[in-house]
Amino acid sequence: xxxxxxxxxxTGVGAVAxxxxxxxxxxxxxxxxxxxxRRISLFDPAGFRSQVAAECDxxxxxxxxxxxxxxxxxxxxxFAVVAAREAVADSGIDLPGxxxxxxxxxxxxxxxxxxxxxxxxAVLSDGGRDWLVDHSYGVPHLYGxxxxxxxxxxxxxxxxxxxPVALISTGCTSGLDAIGHGVQLIEEGSxxxxxxxxxxxxxxxxxxxxxxxxxxxxxxNDDPEHASRPFDGRRDGFVLGEGSAVMVIEELExxxxxxxxxxxxxxxxxxxSNAFHMTGLKPDGREMAEAVRVALDRARLDxxxxxxxxxxxxxxxxxxxxxxxxxxxxxxxxxxEVPVSSIKSxxxxxxxxxxxxxxxxxxxxxxxxxxxxxxxxxxxxxxxxLDYVPVTAREHRxxxxxxxxxxxxxxxxxxxxxRPALAHGEAA
Amino acid sequence: MPEFTLDDVRRxxxxxxxxxxxxxxxxxxxxxxxxxxxxxxxxxxxxxxxxIEREYGIQIPxxxxxxxxxxxxxxxxxxxxLTEARV
Amino acid sequence: MSAxxxxxxxxxRSVVTGLGVVAPxxxxxxxxxxxxxxxxxxxGRITRFDPTGYPVxxxxxxxxxxxxxxxxGRLVPQTDRFTHFALAAAQDALADAAADPATLPEYEMAVxxxxxSGGTEFGxxxxxxxxxxxxxxxxxxxxxxxxxxxxxxxxxxxHGMRGPCGVICxxxxxxxxxxxxxxxxLDTGSxxxxxxxxxxxxxxxxxxxxxxxGRLSTEDDPARAYLPFDAAASGFVPGEGGAMLxxxxxxxxxxxxxxxxxxxxxxxxxxxxxxxxxxKLPATDTAxxxxxxxxxxxxxxxxxxxxxxxxxxxxxxxRSVLVSVIRRALADAGLAPGEVDMVFxxxxxxxxxxxxxxRALTEVFGPGGVPVTAPKTLTGRLYAGGAAxxxxxxxxxxxxxxxxxxxxxxxxxxxCEIDLVLDRPRQTDPRTALVLARGHGGFTSALxxxxxxxxxxxx
Numbered sequence: 001x002x003x004x005x006x007x008x009x010x011t012g013v014g015a016v017a018x019x020x021x022x023x024x025x026x027x028x029x030x031x032x033x034x035x036x037x038r039r040i041s042l043f044d045p046a047g048f049r050s051q052v053a054a055e056c057d058x059x060x061x062x063x064x065x066x067x068x069x070x071x072x073x074x075x076x077x078x079f080a081v082v083a084a085r086e087a088v089a090d091s092g093i094d095l096p097g098x099x100x101x102x103x104x105x106x107x108x109x110x111x112x113x114x115x116x117x118x119x120x121x122a123v124l125s126d127g128g129r130d131w132l133v134d135h136s137y138g139v140p141h142l143y144g145x146x147x148x149x150x151x152x153x154x155x156x157x158x159x160x161x162x163x164p165v166a167l168i169s170t171g172c173t174s175g176l177d178a179i180g181h182g183v184q185l186i187e188e189g190s191x192x193x194x195x196x197x198x199x200x201x202x203x204x205x206x207x208x209x210x211x212x213x214x215x216x217x218x219x220x221n222d223d224p225e226h227a228s229r230p231f232d233g234r235r236d237g238f239v240l241g242e243g244s245a246v247m248v249i250e251e252l253e254x255x256x257x258x259x260x261x262x263x264x265x266x267x268x269x270x271x272x273s274n275a276f277h278m279t280g281l282k283p284d285g286r287e288m289a290e291a292v293r294v295a296l297d298r299a300r301l302d303x304x305x306x307x308x309x310x311x312x313x314x315x316x317x318x319x320x321x322x323x324x325x326x327x328x329x330x331x332x333x334x335x336x337e338v339p340v341s342s343i344k345s346x347x348x349x350x351x352x353x354x355x356x357x358x359x360x361x362x363x364x365x366x367x368x369x370x371x372x373x374x375x376x377x378x379x380x381x382x383x384x385x386l387d388y389v390p391v392t393a394r395e396h397r398x399x400x401x402x403x404x405x406x407x408x409x410x411x412x413x414x415x416x417x418x419r420p421a422l423a424h425g426e427a428a
Numbered sequence: 429m430p431e432f433t434l435d436d437v438r439r440x441x442x443x444x445x446x447x448x449x450x451x452x453x454x455x456x457x458x459x460x461x462x463x464x465x466x467x468x469x470x471x472x473x474x475x476x477x478x479x480i481e482r483e484y485g486i487q488i489p490x491x492x493x494x495x496x497x498x499x500x501x502x503x504x505x506x507x508x509x510l511t512e513a514r515v
Numbered sequence: 516m517s518a519x520x521x522x523x524x525x526x527x528r529s530v531v532t533g534l535g536v537v538a539p540x541x542x543x544x545x546x547x548x549x550x551x552x553x554x555x556x557x558x559g560r561i562t563r564f565d566p567t568g569y570p571v572x573x574x575x576x577x578x579x580x581x582x583x584x585x586x587x588g589r590l591v592p593q594t595d596r597f598t599h600f601a602l603a604a605a606q607d608a609l610a611d612a613a614a615d616p617a618t619l620p621e622y623e624m625a626v627x628x629x630x631x632s633g634g635t636e637f638g639x640x641x642x643x644x645x646x647x648x649x650x651x652x653x654x655x656x657x658x659x660x661x662x663x664x665x666x667x668x669x670x671x672x673x674h675g676m677r678g679p680c681g682v683i684c685x686x687x688x689x690x691x692x693x694x695x696x697x698x699x700x701l702d703t704g705s706x707x708x709x710x711x712x713x714x715x716x717x718x719x720x721x722x723x724x725x726x727x728x729g730r731l732s733t734e735d736d737p738a739r740a741y742l743p744f745d746a747a748a749s750g751f752v753p754g755e756g757g758a759m760l761x762x763x764x765x766x767x768x769x770x771x772x773x774x775x776x777x778x779x780x781x782x783x784x785x786x787x788x789x790x791x792x793x794x795k796l797p798a799t800d801t802a803x804x805x806x807x808x809x810x811x812x813x814x815x816x817x818x819x820x821x822x823x824x825x826x827x828x829x830x831x832x833x834r835s836v837l838v839s840v841i842r843r844a845l846a847d848a849g850l851a852p853g854e855v856d857m858v859f860x861x862x863x864x865x866x867x868x869x870x871x872x873x874r875a876l877t878e879v880f881g882p883g884g885v886p887v888t889a890p891k892t893l894t895g896r897l898y899a900g901g902a903a904x905x906x907x908x909x910x911x912x913x914x915x916x917x918x919x920x921x922x923x924x925x926x927x928x929x930x931c932e933i934d935l936v937l938d939r940p941r942q943t944d945p946r947t948a949l950v951l952a953r954g955h956g957g958f959t960s961a962l963x964x965x966x967x968x969x970x971x972x973x974x
Contacts, residue, residue, distance in 0.1 A: 005516075005517040005521065005523065006517070007517070007518070008518065047649065047650055047651075048650050049650075100788075101785065101839060105786070110662060110663075110664070111662055112633075112663065112684075117724075118642060121639070121642050121646075121720060122642075122646055124720065124723060125642070125643065125646065125720070127646050127647075128642065128643045128644075128645065128646025128647040129647070131564070131639075131643065131719060132564065132565065132568060132719050133639075133719045133720050133723050134723075135569055135570075135723040135726050138723055138724070138726065138727050139727070140727055141727065142723070142724045142726075142727040143724045143725055143726075143727045143728045143955065144727075144955075144956075145724070146632045146635070146716075146721070146724035146725075147631055147632050147684065147686050147955060148630075148633075148663060148684050149631075149684040149685055149686045149689070149954060149955070149956060149958065150955075150956060152684075152685075152956075153786075153955075153956030153957055153958075156786045156788070156956075156957065157788055157957075160788065161786050161788075162785050162786050162787070162788065162836055162839075163784075163785060163786065164783075164784040164785065164786070165685070165784070165785075165786040165957070165958060166683055166684075166685060166692060166784075167683070167684040167685065168681065168682065168683060168684070169630060169662070169663035169664055169682045169683075169684050170664050170667070170680070170681055170682050171662060171664045171668070177681065180519060181681075183518055183519050184519040184521075184699060187517045187518065187519050187521050188519075188521060188699070190783075190784075205645055205650065206638075206641065206642055206645055206653070206657075208650070209641075209645050209650040209651075209653035209657070210641070210653055210657040210658040210661070211658060212650060212651070212653070213474065213475075213478060213651075213653050213654060213655045213657060213658065214471060214474050214655050214658050215474065215490055216658070219490070266518050267518050268518050269518050269519050269520075270520065270679065271678075271679035271680065271681070272622060272677055272678065272679065273625070273626075273668075273671045273676065273677050273678065273679075273680040274677065275621070275671045275672050275674075275675045275676055275677045276672065277469060277470075277672065278471070278659040278665075278668050278669070278672065279470070279471060279658065279659060280469065280470055280471075287677055290622060290677075294520070294704075297516075298516055298517070298518055298519070298520050299518065300516075407664070408658065408659060408662070408664070408668065409659075409662075409664040409665070409667060409668025409671075409680075410668055410671060410672060410680075411664070411668075411680060416518075443592070444592065444654070444655075445589060445592065445593075446588045446589040446590065446591045446592045446593065447588045447589065448587060448588045448589045449587070449588055451588075451589075467589050468589075471593070471655045471656065471659070472589075472655075474655040475654055475655035475656065478651065478654065478655060481651070482651060482652065
């Protein structure tokens with residue numbers, strides 16, 4: 001038997017990302033500093049304010065899905081299932097041999113199966129003509145598109161899970177919050193194994209239009225490869241993305257017993273809300289700083305214990321300023337010493353999914369001891385004056401890393417990951 | 429080309445941003461009261477811009493109207509754009 | 516302290532000090548409770564749009580809800596009806612709990628809601644704008660009204676709650692999961708959590724999406740449309756509304772000097788991979804004509820062939836996930852089956868699911884071993900709001916010392932060996948209740964509540 005609190009570790013990683021299907025391709029993209037942003041091809045973006053996105057070159061058949069799975073699942077579901085399968089294979093865990101009641105699922109998504117929901121709406125309403133949509137045109141799984149919980153159901157069925165299953169939907173912090181929820185399930189003893197991650201496939205007209213309406217997305221349509229510019233003086237909004245990462249999270253002792261290779265331990269996690277505005281951020285970064293402070297406290301670390309910050313770095317004017325202030329407020333001098341980078345510069349902002357892709361990147365960064373860069377960062381912004389690792393990946397000794405997220409609704413989340421050999425507060 | 433009056437600002441604000449019980453859009457100081465003091469946030473102003481653009485067929489560059497602080501300033505700005513559009 | 520903030524030692528006590536209800540049975544907990552006791556149904560023909568052309572025409576609509584009276588004026592055009600409901604219910608719950616958020620530590624208050632389908636009606640309007648007029652006609656508020664987190668965000672802003680807010684989607688089980696999460700937050704540094712859920716998907720696209728599950732009743736008579744555990748069960752009736760609850764640590768409630776309706780004693784959640792894979796209702800709809808699509812595919816209205824993910828291959832005589840979840844919730848509460856005084860059933864209205872639930876209850880409690888009730892026959896199933904409302908009803912029942920009845924049922928379905936409370940409430944002074952909820956796809960949750968010291972409802 002173990003003594004002390006139960007601890008949660010990442011033992012498997014799966015990713016479906018723009019520019020890289022699969023964990024290795026994803027890491028190659030990040031470390032090469034390549035950008036996967038381009039003119040939207042999934043629909044005709046003519047007439048939209050923002051016409052750029054980071055799209056996945058995803059072939060569901062090639063990714064191993066069956067024709068019925070492809071018909072049944074919305075693109076977001078397809079991403080999640082493919083990522084989950086890769087994570088399980090990567091972890092080497094024998095899921096069919098596990099007690100199904102001790103297997104849980106926690107999947108995040110900001111907008112659920114929007115793409116399927118919108119495509120079906122267009123048909124059932126006959127191109128928006130009919131308010132009284134025609135039910136006789138509905139596909140059998142239409143309701144599965146209406147409720148985002150479908151995404152967790154699909155992963156749970158893949159895993160044979162009969163333990164707690166949840167879909168967490170806290171806007172753009174969904175990914176971090178879903179992983180945090182999975183960690184909590186393990187720590188409190190509700191599960192020993194949790195498939196945790198997030199998925200979103202928001203590249204459809206309605207999502208693009210709603211971000212157009214609030215001018216949150218970039219208008220750099222003439223230069224898509226360089227449109228996502230976190231912390232850069234010429235940034236003018238985020239670039240929509242899509243994708244999914246799912247991780248196998250296990251209770252540390254049982255992972256050790258089966259000889260699992262551990263990527264990282266989740267050392268601390270905390271969420272706060274700004275209760276200020278659904279989309280607006282105060283420049284002082286106060287509530288994000290509080291989330292970081294509590295996450296560090298739970299990890300029993302002081303700011304000097306953090307070796308890298310994976311930033312939210314969405315590339316909107318207000319976010320990057322807000323976040324920079326939050327790092328200074330919570331970490332003090334350490335904020336100026338550690339490398340900070342935003343992988344959204346390369347893979348865009350996939351809303352709820354991005355947090356899971358960022359945690360996957362953190363796990364890989366800890367394993368490879370390489371910091372992914374912030375691409376397209378060439379024009380200084382006096383308000384963003386930290387070390388953002390511009391353009392080129394950097395070899396860097398890291399024991400513990402911090403990842404943060406910020407989302408519509410006011411959600412602010414912080415998570416601290418550590419190399420597997422290190423426990424809470426142990427010296428590096 | 430339609431005229432654009434303070435009543436139009438009032439009407440579009442009501443429709444797009446709603447009205448608070450405490451807010452008096454018909455008060456004599458409406459034109460000079462800051463949007464924030466009337467209870468309208470950045471999203472309400474974006475929606476105001478979107479609706480003016482659609483209704484009056486003009487383009488308002490990003491951020492232009494967001495920099496106006498009051499209905500009176502917004503009125504003057506939109507009138508200037510409408511005049512530009514006429515010539 | 517652990518990574519998620521769990522401190523060593525026993526779990527703290529979580530009590531419910533305030534209720535806010537917006538439901539087909541009435542606005543406000545008191546009106547809802549009167550309807551429950553008198554068996555007054557809120558079901559009727561759909562009025563929010565013309566349902567004539569659809570095979571399902573009966574629903575539970577919230578009567579007399581005028582957003583302009585219940586919700587701050589500026590928020591009305593910015594938010595969907597499901598958020599209107601939650602804003603109204605949250606305000607009522609806080610008032611009921613005599614809690615003034617301005618006097619409490621901002622980071623120790625949080626909002627956790629269940630969401631099922633988000634701002635469905637708002638979204639349909641904006642998609643209509645997009646497809647009929649063009650992308651520039653989609654309004655600025657679509658970005659904050661449609662998504663599943665809209666309600667939590669707005670409620671947290673309105674009441675200045677800056678703690679670890681959240682949104683859990685487990686379809687119709689989500690309400691219990693949100694309340695389960697509120698207990699976790701109270702154990703990790705929060706003192707007051709506004710929790711629960713609301714739903715308002717009674718717009719054409721919302722209803723049509725629900726049709727595809729094949730679980731909705733096509734019965735036109737509101738009194739005959741939702742009869743769970745009954746021989747005449749024909750599916751369920753959709754509804755709108757829900758409940759918000761003020762959940763506090765017992766210490767915080769004590770410090771404020773307020774009584775509690777009751778305590779959240781235990782919670783468990785699981786996933787049933789066989790859900791929705793079993794044959795469901797026989798085809799019953801003839802009134803609306805055959806729902807045959809023009810391309811030859813058939814919409815599975817009430818015929819049980821809705822496409823579902825295949826269940827993994829497992830032995831047929833498998834253990835019941837529901838039984839396991841009930842037992843885990845009881846263990847979490849530290850209660851033996853004999854100590855449960857009433858069960859608020861999930862009561863899906865689908866014969867196979869009703870039978871499975873009845874058998875699970877019999878397995879845990881013995882045949883007729885515990886009074887079982889389903890006041891939700893008065894409201895229909897409220898999706899994200901349903902389980903939260905059931906918990907509110909259970910707490911009201913504990914406060915009143917009454918087991919409310921399930922109105923409108925006639926002849927029990929064969930094989931359901933449960934003590935269903937029919938015809939009239941039972942004045943048996945229950946001290947504990949088990950609330951069950953199942954969500955589309957396999958979500959299975961159970962919450963155990965115990966009586967508190969707020970007894971104003973006692974007669």
